[in-house]
Amino acid sequence: MPLKIHLTLKSSNQKTGEIPVSTSSADTCPPSCPLRRCGCYALSGPVFLHWRAVSEGRRGSDWGEFCSQVAALPEGQLWRHNQAGDLPGANGVIDKKLVCQLVEANRGRRGFTYTHYPMTKRNAAVVAHANEHGFTVNLSANNLTHADELADLDVGPVVTLVPEGSPSRTVTPAGRKVILCPAQDSVAISCASCGICARHHRGFVVAFKPHGTQRRQANSIAEA
Template identity: 50%
Template sequence: MEHKYHLTRVSGNAKTGPIPVSTTSKSTCPEACPLKGNGCYAESGPIALHWNAVSEKGRGYDLDKFCSEIERLPRKQLWRYAQAGDLPGDAREINTGDLEKIVRANQGRNGFAYTHYPVDEPGNARAIAKANRDGFTVNLSANSLEHADELSRYKIAPVVCLLPEGTTKSLKTPQGRHVSVCPASIRDDVSCATCGICATQRRAIIGFPVHGSSKAKAQKVFMLKQV
């Protein structure tokens, strides 16, 4: 499956700060993501207009061109892969070859990503683990504190987690793992550009309080996992 990619060299998003961010077509979004059509922040607002343009192939470029754009970024540049979208794949399995191209293009740079691709699929787990070993940080996205415990047990990648609206203080998962609230979500003077923790290999889970116009739907996804 051919996807489209777009790189914004200087983001205008206050939460990311002025770093490069990419957008990947909707065809990359895994079927396993419960936020798909159900509270995903990227499906509304200004980012949705851009994502639609990329997804409909009127904006952006193919993977090889995208990788060449990444290779032009300065050494050690912090950048976010897929502010909307996910890793290249067929919505069930990650395309290992395509992900490896992105990882190679990132060499010497500091890219980070998040994924909802299921890691109980061995091929996905191997691809994600290798990307992290090779310097491209892929965070596993959990839908609840329980799910964060489940993903952490794989020990292949750092983990991030959905949190209820308004969460401002650190908390623990049911199995006692530490969850730190993303500082950019609770402080106006912090952004990805000044923080960068999601681009690191770490034990702490980073939590993101639900946000966006569909946050009520996203919060229901979190609460379902509490049952």
């Protein structure tokens, strides 16, 4: 099935806030992602129902139309690519051409996303290009040790899973500063009012505690 993407211009998710949010079909998730089959928050609730509709082709648009929608967003607009799904690609390889199209469409806007794609030399080059040209791609780590490994690559900012009960401030085994997602730390904060995941050069790792109905499975990954 062709790649499908849906752009919600005004999210109703409390943690995200009222910013544009996209959803990519499930086949964009790389096989290497440990949350792909079990543990991902997007595998339950309203997000899952929406994601399934996009994945089955009942909702959304093709990549070209999606990029046109992004290019039509107001200058300076903060927006999140992929509340569910990952960058376009197949068999663990990011599609450079499609990502470059999105980077160009995002020019002048503040798009950000996360990826669980393995950071092979080829994938890392695509991610580095996106980050250097204003579209922030956060490398998603499974735990604090993995966060250090990804940060050592120096191709983009890093986010990581941390176990339930983790403090709001901590450090990785290598001593890197780790700050819990402010929207998880306070109901008064959302992505719309925070925006740290859209900052390429931020100097710290952003942590996320497992949430959703599959948080136990995600927690076991964070504790590994």
